[in-house]
Amino acid sequence: QVQLVESGGGLVQPGGSLRLSCVASGFTFSMYDMRWYRQAPGKERELVASITWSGSRTNYADSVKGRFTIFRVNTKNTVYLQMSSLKPEDTAVYYCNAPRAPPADDYWGQGTQVTVSS
Numbered sequence: 001q002v003q004l005v006e007s008g009g010g011l012v013q014p015g016g017s018l019r020l021s022c023v024a025s026g027f028t029f030s031m032y033d034m035r036w037y038r039q040a041p042g043k044e045r046e047l048v049a050s051i052t053w054s055g056s057r058t059n060y061a062d063s064v065k066g067r068f069t070i071f072r073v074n075t076k077n078t079v080y081l082q083m084s085s086l087k088p089e090d091t092a093v094y095y096c097n098a099p100r101a102p103p104a105d106d107y108w109g110q111g112t113q114v115t116v117s118s
Contacts, residue, residue: 002026002107004096009112012086016116020081022096022109030074033099036081038092038114048094049081064090086116 008020033052039045049070050059072079096109
């Protein structure tokens, strides 16, 4: 029973911070690269950040670079997205993803809502 369970979303004012968590179970988490995606209302899903299985390399969308940090604690089967200097355009449902081959076999979480508004 593979599960990716996101938490930490909520309502925050512009300029604020949130930390999202994604707890994995049912597969060997430490063997997988991990990703965070988001989908804003009326828009297509966007890759926000990725991290290699060991945490040795990270990548970010230009829109969040310098504001968001992805990190993982493999002993806790958890990947995090630390978000700071939040903007209204960061409002979206954020999804945790474990890429697989073929992509149709990817693991996905249920999503957590982040709303940035004053």
